[in-house]
């Protein structure tokens with residue numbers, strides 16, 4: 001029998017998370033043949049169906065009301081990892097309606113209370129409508145969650161360029177084509193021993209080819225493992241050679 005969920009939070013927050021994961025899965029099942037959205041596959045399908053219009057614009061429109069939340073077990077693992085690492089500064093690349101962000105906020109709140117360290121979850125979303133809804137869910141959770149988050153609205157390749165603390169963990173839950181540029185933007189702020197988590201690296205391997213090649217090239221200083229969650233979840237530990 002599996003362990004019960006490790007998440008410690010008020011009942012209203014746990015209920016909200018359960019509800020949001022359910023809606024997210026229902027939405028994904030309705031738009032994807034596999035039941036999960038991989039940006040490169042969906043873009044490819046749109047290209048096949050409407051080769052004359054820009055598939056990227058169509059994709060953004062299709063995703064505007066979609067959660068595409070990180071799977072619940074991956075969220076729970078990330079929460080555990082943050083507590084194990086004593087992590088307090090997190091960057092979340094791709095926030096959407098803020099489901100995974102709630103776990104990140106709960107986890108750093110716990111680590112901050114245990115260690116006395118300061119810290120923040122830097123969340124990122126380019127769609128202002130999605131950002132507004134994320135803020136609404138965080139408000140429903142209350143200050144325990146809301147106060148841990150700095151949501152940067154706009155293109156993350158711009159919003160993450162400045163004002164990053166030393167980052168303990170980067171969650172790449174973003175369209176695959178953006179993942180390597182995002183990593184390179186955050187890289188100067190990653191502390192030695194920082195962890196980069198990337199979603200769907202088995203099923204989305206084609207879209208992530210450049211990111212995975214970069215992470216796995218020994219000279220770039222990452223120690224990688226594909227965790228056997230559904231569709232894969234890459235855990236990369238940053239160990240630059242000089243450290």
Ligand SMILES: C[S@@+](CC[C@H](N)C(=O)[O-])C[C@H]1O[C@@H](n2cnc3c(N)ncnc32)[C@H](O)[C@@H]1O
Nearest residue numbers: 068069070094095096099100125126155156173
């Ligand atoms: C997979 S979803 C994130 C899901 C979220 N982590 C969760 O678990 O609830 C990816 C999000 O990244 C956003 N996004 C895409 N391109 C972006 C960019 N250049 N800058 C900021 N956000 C972007 C999309 O609008 C989408 O909402």
